[in-house]
Amino acid sequence: xxxxxxxxxxxxxxxxxxxxxAVPAVVAHRMSRLALAGPSPSARDRKEFxxxxxxxxxxxxxxxxxxxxxxxxxxLRFCFSPLFWSPWGLGTPGGRRTRHLESTALAVxxxxxxxxxxxxxxxxxxxxRVNVR
Numbered sequence: 001x002x003x004x005x006x007x008x009x010x011x012x013x014x015x016x017x018x019x020x021x022a023v024p025a026v027v028a029h030r031m032s033r034l035a036l037a038g039p040s041p042s043a044r045d046r047k048e049f050x051x052x053x054x055x056x057x058x059x060x061x062x063x064x065x066x067x068x069x070x071x072x073x074x075x076l077r078f079c080f081s082p083l084f085w086s087p088w089g090l091g092t093p094g095g096r097r098t099r100h101l102e103s104t105a106l107a108v109x110x111x112x113x114x115x116x117x118x119x120x121x122x123x124x125x126x127x128x129r130v131n132v133r
Contacts, residue, residue: 008103012110015117022124029127055119062115070111074104 030052037045078100 004103008106008110012106012113015110015113018121019113019117022120026120026123026127029130055123059115059119063112066114067108067112070108071104074100074107078104 030048033045033048037049041049
C-alpha cells in the first residue's frame with residue numbers, strides 16, 4: 001500500500017469519525033430549536049433555519065464538483081500512464097489497475113466528504129457555543 005493511499009485512508013477514516021460525532025449534535029440542536037420556535041420563530045431562528053437549508057445545497061454542489069474534478073484527474077493520470085496502454089494486468093485481483101481503481105475510489109470519496117465534513121464540524125462547534133433559548 002502506498003503512502004498516498006495510507007494517507008487518504010487515514011484522512012477518510014478521521015473525517016468519518018468526526019462526522020459521526022458532529023452530525024448528531026447539530027441535528028439535536030437544530031431539532032430542539034425547531035421545536036421550541038413553534039409556529040412563529042424569532043428572527044434569530046429564521047436566520048438559522050435559512051442558513052441550515054442553504055448550506056446543505058452549497059455543500060452538496062461543492063461535494064459533487066470536488067468528486068467530479070478528482071475523477072477527471074484520476075482518469076487523465078490513468079490515460080497517460082503506460083498501464084493504460086499495456087495489455088497485461090487487465091484487472092487481476094492484485095494488479096496495478098485494480099490498485100489504481102481502489103485508490104481512485106478512495107480519493108474521490110475523500111474529496112466528496114471534505115465539504116460536508118468541513119461544514120458539519122464547523123456547525124457543531126458554532127452551535128455548541130449557542131444556547132437553544
